[in-house]
């Protein structure tokens with residue numbers, strides 16, 4: 001690449017650089033400082049960067065910087081740039097950037113951050129590029145830029161019909177004055193021709209031919225394969241193993257005991273078996289006979305946690321207060337009715353379709369660890385592996401591969417640490433570590449189980465006068481950054497009830513825990529929306545009516561500092577509009593349903609998206625629940641950037657939530673997970689998928705992410721529908737069919 | 744030592760007879776389009792055709808495959824039906840992460856080869872061995888029906 005043609009501080013906010021590509025053409029790079037604070041997990045504001053090149057043949061290349069895990073980011077971010085650039089989408093190529101947070105800003109897939117973080121800046125970059133191309137054309141023709149138009153990568157002079165392509169102008173444009181990205185006019189949304197269009201996934205044409213694009217498809221000359229045996233009991237330590245017996249197995253190259261370093265998020269004790277074929281490596285594990293010191297954790301079980309939690313809830317008093325207002329004692333003393341219920345949800349695993357894997361090669365001459373990693377947090381993985389190996393960060397090179405699903409599992413990079421430790425022990429040999437599905441199910445960082453005792457006081461008019469929650473959760477040892485075993489201290493409906501008191505008690509555990517798609521919300525939605533359905537029933541009304549009454553007359557909360565800068569506060573107006581929409585879509589209250597079918601409702605606000613959902617279910621005599629239809633109304637801002645990806649995310653999230661309601665739970669006994677594979681961790685299959693009707697309710701807000709917020713409300717919609725169909729309350733997940741069986 | 748016919752070519756492999764086809768394809772032949780998801784015949788990610796029948800390659804030892812015709816996702820585009828499915832997959836933008844889709848396409852093409860006009864119940868039943876963790880089930884159903892319609896007209 002080329003000499004820098006121009007650098008200038010174009011505004012306080014954005015540094016835009018234009019340079020000439022080696023063979024001619026334009027390279028535009030933009031640095032947008034400080035809008036992505038907590039997304040990196042650090043307090044430091046990190047820049048957000050973009051790279052676009054236009055070659056003389058008109059080919060436009062945009063660097064996709066965030067990991068693609070199936071959420072559509074690799075297609076969506078370039079759409080924003082291409083739109084304002086007025087590019088021809090068919091000429092846009094997208095290449096995946098390596099992990100380099102100094103170059104690209106935070107590279108992360110998680111938290112539905114990417115859309116709100118990039119919505120304005122990426123468009124500004126595109127618009128600035130377009131302005132420079134216009135400027136170059138104006139100079140060439142000796143006219144003013146404002147007299148020219150652009151469309152699909154071509155500049156036209158309407159006065160004489162002359163045209164120049166972006167490719168023809170690219171080299172000149174590199175010498176144009178760089179405009180202030182903050183001042184260039186962005187398009188009127190009615191002129192969008194890429195944003196809002198159904199655009200297929202950028203890698204899809206490769207996927208249908210089975211081309212190698214995932215982490216586990218990485219192939220390097222001389223590569224060997226590794227399997228990693230770790231303790232089934234969490235927190236156990238390695239004592240000994242029959243390394244020689246495993247090494248004598250066919251195809252096995254080496255067997256290495258690896259001492260742990262850091263916690264389960266980094267490296268746990270284990271034994272690596274390395275062979276010329278992964279199946280042979282994995283097979284030889286059976287000869288290891290590892291002896292583990294299970295320590296104090298070998299007695300832990302889900303049943304034990306449940307007993308402890310129930311005892312806490314029965315005792316009535318939370319160990320610590322989270323939040324309190326008004327006088328709950330007086331409200332309960334004078335209540336006409338009290339609703340009192342215990343809720344529970346289980347541990348869950350992520351099980352993305354592509355098992356955990358990572359390829360690594362230790363280059364002994366340069367002292368560099370090179371890695372190919374399907375991860376949601378490449379920067380975090382790079383930093384943490386560097387720390388483990390005692391290397392400077394730039395001596396760990398991470399190539400970001402496409403991931404076969406994430407769901408939050410790949411926020412944690414334990415597999416990268418394992419691969420790095422193994423590769424370090426086999427210098428100059430590329431090693432591909434692959435986990436079995438059993439390793440994955442038993443070695444996850446689980447969605448925490450949780451328990452809630454909720455009480456509500458109703459006055460004689462059926463008005464909710466007080467609410468109490470005793471949350472029983474886990475004390476996560478060393479949980480740094482995001483702690484998934486928590487709840488917001490003002491969780492809805494706290495702000496809308498005059499007297500309220502939330503508290504919690506914690507249990508000790510060594511079970512590793514992490515964020516699962518819509519973390520905390522996926523559990524709390526079930527608990528609170530199911531409980532509020534009970535309250536509505538006792539008050540002689542229904543859940544949508546109760547929710548609308550609770551927020552009646554309430555104003556939007558002011559904007560607040562959030563994960564990615566200023567974000568809108570909770571807005572009851574948006575809540576009202578999605579609730580009304582879902583009610584209308586499902587014909588709620590008026591629907592004539594087949595015999596035995598019933599509807600249930602759920603609403604939830606998470607990741608800046610408002611979703612109201614209605615499920616239609618029936619329950620068989622054997623207690624089996626079938627979800628027939630789901631109606632979903634969502635408000636994620638003004639614009640749906642790519643309706644293809646958006647609908648897929650929402651429908652997938654709904655089925656994911658239905659799976660959590662109907663069938664998923666991770667169980668522990670003797671300190672270890674007893675589930676192992678898809679037969680006893682039953683991810684929904686095609687016959688489970690209902691008809692799903694989705695409508696987006698646009699609002700005057702910047703677009704926000706869709707990977708997560710559609711999931712939480714479907715769970716209570718299903719459980720509340722089961723109550724409507726059977727009169728039985730579901731207070732524990734997954735739904736127990738024995739509870740519902742009538743024959 | 745095993746001799747296999749894969750996508751019309753004869754391949755000789757120096758591997759134990761009990762090695763599953765999946766790992767012979769992926770690690771010995773570098774054909775990584777066929778995916779590993781569970782290793783137990785539970786998810787369908789590894790589906791290939793053996794004599795035209797959708798088969799879980801993670802559970803098919805190479806020793807059992809001598810003399811049989813194996814075809815994989817890399818070969819799907821060689822048949823009109825495969826191309827119709829691939830096109831439908833793109834037209835409705837079936838996939839999210841895409842990792843399961845090689846297996847979905849292989850199962851779907853075996854289904855349509857046998858039953859060119861399946862009902863939704865028949866589609867659901869044929870496809871239920873293929874997990875899509877991203878749950879793109881609605882679009883897989885839709886794409887199969889589109890390909891079925893196109894296949895029918897193409898054959899006339």
Ligand code: FES
Pocket residue numbers: 778779780781782783784785786787788789790799800801802
């Ligand atoms: S990998 Fe073969 S069925 Fe799952």
Ligand code: FES
Pocket residue numbers: 070353404405838839840841842843844874875876877878879
């Ligand atoms: S598209 Fe991700 S598993 Fe099917």
